[in-house]
Amino acid sequence: MLRRQAREWEKSGGMSTAPGEKKRRNPVRVIAVTSGKGGVGKTNIAANLAYLLAMRGKRVLLLDADAGLANIDVILGITPQYNLCHVLRGEKALSEVVVRGPGGIMIVPAASGVREMAELSRGHKLTLLEELDQFDEDVDIMIIDTAAGINGNVMYFNMAAHDIIVVLSPDPTSLTDAYALIKVLNRDYNIRDFMIMANLVRSSGEAASVFNRLAAAVERFLNLTVKYVGYVSYDKLVAEAVRQQSLFTEIFPSARASRLLAIMAETLCGDHGPREDQSGMLKFFGSAVITGND
Numbered sequence: 001m002l003r004r005q006a007r008e009w010e011k012s013g014g015m016s017t018a019p020g021e022k023k024r025r026n027p028v029r030v031i032a033v034t035s036g037k038g039g040v041g042k043t044n045i046a047a048n049l050a051y052l053l054a055m056r057g058k059r060v061l062l063l064d065a066d067a068g069l070a071n072i073d074v075i076l077g078i079t080p081q082y083n084l085c086h087v088l089r090g091e092k093a094l095s096e097v098v099v100r101g102p103g104g105i106m107i108v109p110a111a112s113g114v115r116e117m118a119e120l121s122r123g124h125k126l127t128l129l130e131e132l133d134q135f136d137e138d139v140d141i142m143i144i145d146t147a148a149g150i151n152g153n154v155m156y157f158n159m160a161a162h163d164i165i166v167v168l169s170p171d172p173t174s175l176t177d178a179y180a181l182i183k184v185l186n187r188d189y190n191i192r193d194f195m196i197m198a199n200l201v202r203s204s205g206e207a208a209s210v211f212n213r214l215a216a217a218v219e220r221f222l223n224l225t226v227k228y229v230g231y232v233s234y235d236k237l238v239a240e241a242v243r244q245q246s247l248f249t250e251i252f253p254s255a256r257a258s259r260l261l262a263i264m265a266e267t268l269c270g271d272h273g274p275r276e277d278q279s280g281m282l283k284f285f286g287s288a289v290i291t292g293n294d
């Protein structure tokens, strides 16, 4: 799709298939894995979830959207030649950047420490939308590993997803930061649906208590109901897999963390397909979400 056509399409509201755009055979469900506080396990959860979903027959595209500090490539021990930065600069097509990972997952690596990627411009966002629309491989699920916090990129990638999984840890600051993230996404972007998971907990009881504290605050002050989708316990085999630059679900399938994440993958598979957009904003794949400055 040409950029000019994309702009016209954007102006028209992006509701119909743009001129020259390929009609996708199946709807793609886009799931963002996000958090308010850093270091709660997003990258590990996103990559392992992608693998588990691939093992269940889904065609999964995993996007490393942490443009500041990329690390899906690090935890997978791959050294990609190209990354998202090349796509956004218009130097490479998405298909030239995608690398295959465990279970056949398709990975879009991010650039590490590239300043221009710290805040994507409107042009970058448009290019990414075009590239996703043009991407030839069939995809059932796209998982986005976002950066932590509430900067513009984090907002953008969450806004572009059908489902948002907010990862919590038992650390009290992870709760306050998750609350702040949900508040901004709701207030400024009208997002009302959030899935919550707890990571790094010692027990299901601790997971429930972490979730309940967040849910109570969100319900009371934002009048929103959040949905619990599961938990992963603290497991030293996760760190061991990271050391071995492999996915814990692949090399330690019977580890407690792997079994718990598999339950969450089942929950997500049984949940629903791409959700109807309630915010009035359109999403990745057949939709336009453009914000920011040129």
Ligand SMILES: Nc1ncnc2c1ncn2[C@@H]1O[C@H](COP(=O)(O)OP(=O)(O)OP(=O)(O)O)[C@@H](O)[C@H]1O
Pocket (backbone or CB within 6 Å): 035, 037, 038, 039, 040, 041, 042, 043, 044, 045, 066, 071, 146, 147, 148, 199, 200, 232, 233, 234, 235, 236, 238, 239, 242, 257
């Ligand atoms: N369930 C777990 N059990 C043990 N260690 C874990 C678990 N989940 C994550 N970790 C460890 O926590 C650290 C942070 O994980 P990860 O990089 O996935 O977090 P992140 O939220 O993506 O961080 P950032 O915000 O910097 O992107 C890693 O060293 C990882 O090995």
Ligand SMILES: [Mg+2]
Pocket (backbone or CB within 6 Å): 042, 043, 044, 066, 071, 145, 146
């Ligand atoms: Mg990360």
